[in-house]
Amino acid sequence: MSYGMRSFLPKSDAMKILLLAVLIMVVFPLSMDIFRLNLVGKYLSYAFVALGLVLCWGYGGILSLGQGVFFGLGGYCMAMFLKLEASTPEATAIQSTPGIPDFMDWNQLTALPWFWEPFHSLSFTVAAIIIVPVIFAFIISVAMFKRRVGGVYFAIITQAIAAILTILIIGQQGYTGGVNGITDLRTLKGWDIRTDEAKYILYFFCCIMLIGCLFVAQYVRKSKLGRLLVAMRDKEDRVRFSGYDVSNFKIFVFCLAAAFSAIGGAMFTLQVGFMSPTFVGIVPSIEMVIFCAVGGRLSIFGAIYGTLVVNWAKTTFSESFPELWLFGLGALFIGVVLAFPQGLAGLYTTWIEPRLSQWFKSLRSARPPMPSTTADSRS
Amino acid sequence: MNAIQQDFVLAVEGLTVSFDGFKAVNDLSFYVDENEIRVIIGPNGAGKTTVLDLICGRTKATDGTIKFRGKELTKMKEHQIVHAGVGRKFQNPSIYEDLTVFENLEISFPRGRNVFGALMFKRDKEVVDKVEEIADLIFLKDDLNKQAALLSHGQKQWLEIGMLLIQDPQLLMLDEPVAGMSVAERKQTAELLNKITQGRSVIVIEHDMQFVADIAKRVTVLHQGKVLSEGSMERVQNDPKVKEVYLGH
Numbered sequence: 001m002s003y004g005m006r007s008f009l010p011k012s013d014a015m016k017i018l019l020l021a022v023l024i025m026v027v028f029p030l031s032m033d034i035f036r037l038n039l040v041g042k043y044l045s046y047a048f049v050a051l052g053l054v055l056c057w058g059y060g061g062i063l064s065l066g067q068g069v070f071f072g073l074g075g076y077c078m079a080m081f082l083k084l085e086a087s088t089p090e091a092t093a094i095q096s097t098p099g100i101p102d103f104m105d106w107n108q109l110t111a112l113p114w115f116w117e118p119f120h121s122l123s124f125t126v127a128a129i130i131i132v133p134v135i136f137a138f139i140i141s142v143a144m145f146k147r148r149v150g151g152v153y154f155a156i157i158t159q160a161i162a163a164i165l166t167i168l169i170i171g172q173q174g175y176t177g178g179v180n181g182i183t184d185l186r187t188l189k190g191w192d193i194r195t196d197e198a199k200y201i202l203y204f205f206c207c208i209m210l211i212g213c214l215f216v217a218q219y220v221r222k223s224k225l226g227r228l229l230v231a232m233r234d235k236e237d238r239v240r241f242s243g244y245d246v247s248n249f250k251i252f253v254f255c256l257a258a259a260f261s262a263i264g265g266a267m268f269t270l271q272v273g274f275m276s277p278t279f280v281g282i283v284p285s286i287e288m289v290i291f292c293a294v295g296g297r298l299s300i301f302g303a304i305y306g307t308l309v310v311n312w313a314k315t316t317f318s319e320s321f322p323e324l325w326l327f328g329l330g331a332l333f334i335g336v337v338l339a340f341p342q343g344l345a346g347l348y349t350t351w352i353e354p355r356l357s358q359w360f361k362s363l364r365s366a367r368p369p370m371p372s373t374t375a376d377s378r379s
Numbered sequence: 380m381n382a383i384q385q386d387f388v389l390a391v392e393g394l395t396v397s398f399d400g401f402k403a404v405n406d407l408s409f410y411v412d413e414n415e416i417r418v419i420i421g422p423n424g425a426g427k428t429t430v431l432d433l434i435c436g437r438t439k440a441t442d443g444t445i446k447f448r449g450k451e452l453t454k455m456k457e458h459q460i461v462h463a464g465v466g467r468k469f470q471n472p473s474i475y476e477d478l479t480v481f482e483n484l485e486i487s488f489p490r491g492r493n494v495f496g497a498l499m500f501k502r503d504k505e506v507v508d509k510v511e512e513i514a515d516l517i518f519l520k521d522d523l524n525k526q527a528a529l530l531s532h533g534q535k536q537w538l539e540i541g542m543l544l545i546q547d548p549q550l551l552m553l554d555e556p557v558a559g560m561s562v563a564e565r566k567q568t569a570e571l572l573n574k575i576t577q578g579r580s581v582i583v584i585e586h587d588m589q590f591v592a593d594i595a596k597r598v599t600v601l602h603q604g605k606v607l608s609e610g611s612m613e614r615v616q617n618d619p620k621v622k623e624v625y626l627g628h
Contacts, residue, residue, distance in 0.1 A: 219498075220498070223497065223498050223499075223500060224485070224486070224491055224497045224500035225497040225498050225500075227478060227482050227486060228486060230475065230477050230478060231475040231478060231483075231486055233477075234475045234476055234477055235473050235475055237437070238469070238474070238475070238539075238542075239486070240457045240458060241435060241457060241461060241466075241467050241469075242461065242486060243458050243461035243462055243487075243489060243492050243546065244492055245456070245458045245492075245493070246458075248494050249497070252494045
């Protein structure tokens with residue numbers, strides 16, 4: 001019977017990944033100028049966060065309102081490396097202490113703080129982009145889930161952490177660049193990241209990373225761990241009394257979502273050229289949840305489209321009606337929760353997919369029918 | 380003393396739990412033998428479900444010991460108790476509604492129970508065969524690809540029993556397995572229980588006296604967190620203390 005064998009990448013999902021790859025790597029670059037494409041690249045860096053939220057919130061039922069924390073940590077790690085490279089003694093000769101980032105000089109620091117030192121190394125930075133946020137997520141999730149804190153309480157605590165980290169970054173201006181963030185980033189190992197050509201390359205790099213993360217997410221959700229997450233969301237006690245240490249699975253998925261977010265943050269820094277506390281706090285964290293909800297919190301593909309659509313709307317509307325945008329975003333969220341709880345992906349599976357499959361069937365009517373995969377219509 | 384204890388699968392001694400001063404279970408002791416079917420009955424609020432909660436680790440005991448094959452359960456975590464060989468069915472059917480019947484059973488299959496194991500878990504022939512075998516036993520062989528939410532109430536109860544069976548526990552605890560079932564389903568369930576209790580010990584909580592009479596060899600009557608009477612169904616039914624508790628007030 002069909003449940004005997006099931007690959008981690010059914011044909012329909014492979015098609016969806018291919019379609020997405022063609023859209024972001026062929027259609028967008030051919031149809032947009034570099035300014036717009038760079039904006040899409042920025043949106044795609046948020047899509048990493050939405051992708052993590054699908055696994056963590058959609059599958060595992062763990063609502064985190066603090067994903068900006070991990071996005072920010074990843075982004076700051078990247079920015080610290082780029083800032084150090086931009087702060088050579090020659091380039092900062094006019095400072096009272098040359099060779100340290102400009103904002104440190106303005107804040108009367110006379111030496112590079114110890115935790116900035118390792119960020120001279122690119123390989124350390126690449127490792128830190130993942131490891132620092134994951135360790136932080138691990139500490140939070142062990143402290144919460146081992147004590148069985150969950151649901152609304154967990155959401156509130158993650159939100160509080162986002163607020164605390166923002167305040168900390170803004171307060172420690174000399175070490176972090178304060179409210180302005182880390183700006184004026186120029187080169188990566190001597191390669192100027194501000195040119196149009198560099199922006200194209202970074203955009204494609206971001207797309208490849210996103211598709212890589214998509215494959216990881218696909219593997220996880222198709223593994224038994226993915227089904228366990230769904231089971232835990234529904235009947236946590238039943239999973240526990242089937243011999244699983246439920247908290248370990250929650251810790252894993254929360255750390256994985258943090259790792260995705262952190263990669264997104266690093267991509268953001270590279271493409272946008274700065275990192276600031278505006279992307280760490282409560283508002284961006286909630287916005288990221290909305291991207292995921294609009295796209296469909298049970299669909300890894302929907303989350304990416306949702307991010308693109310909401311951000312496109314945000315850019316379009318806030319160019320014409322800047323005051324109205326936040327109301328629009330709120331209305332969108334309420335609308336999604338009330339009317340389409342499965343988001344765009346839900347609309348796709350109820351309206352478009354049945355018609356598509358009917359159309360395919362009529363095309364193939366001469367050939368023998370394909371084995372059905374109804375058990376997995378959710379994606 | 381120790382040698383005697385080894386003979387029991389489960390030895391509960393002096394078990395007490397108090398919720399804000401209210402003693403839901405009060406100095407309770409009872410013993411379950413190898414391959415025994417023990418039925419626990421008692422009026423509402425007697426502490427029956429609490430006893431199961433205590434054994435499976437859902438509630439922590441205030442005092443007393445629970446020894447399962449010589450292992451002290453009161454100090455263990457829930458999943459460790461399951462690994463030791465204790466399975467528990469909840470009062471309301473507790474199944475994963477979003478998953479298929481097959482997936483529900485597969486999750487309970489005792490392999491790949493840590494994070495890494497779950498990521499690497501392969502649905503091989505051993506798993507499929509075992510799931511099919513259990514599905515056959517619980518009358519759900521034709522519904523393996525059905526979403527569990529679409530099952531009837533009775534089928535959900537069976538599914539949860541199946542999820543326990545696939546773990547092959549040495550002690551099986553069932554909390555009101557026939558509650559809300561039709562007469563035909565009750566009969567089928569009694570038949571099922573008689574089949575699956577071979578080679579393991581079972582504790583059942585039940586209100587339905589006909590059903591109790593069908594399956595029980597020994598009955599423990601709880602009242603206000605204490606053992607009121609214990610013995611064969613006949614003896615318990617004729618015990619004046621039991622009559623008073625059930626009918627007297």
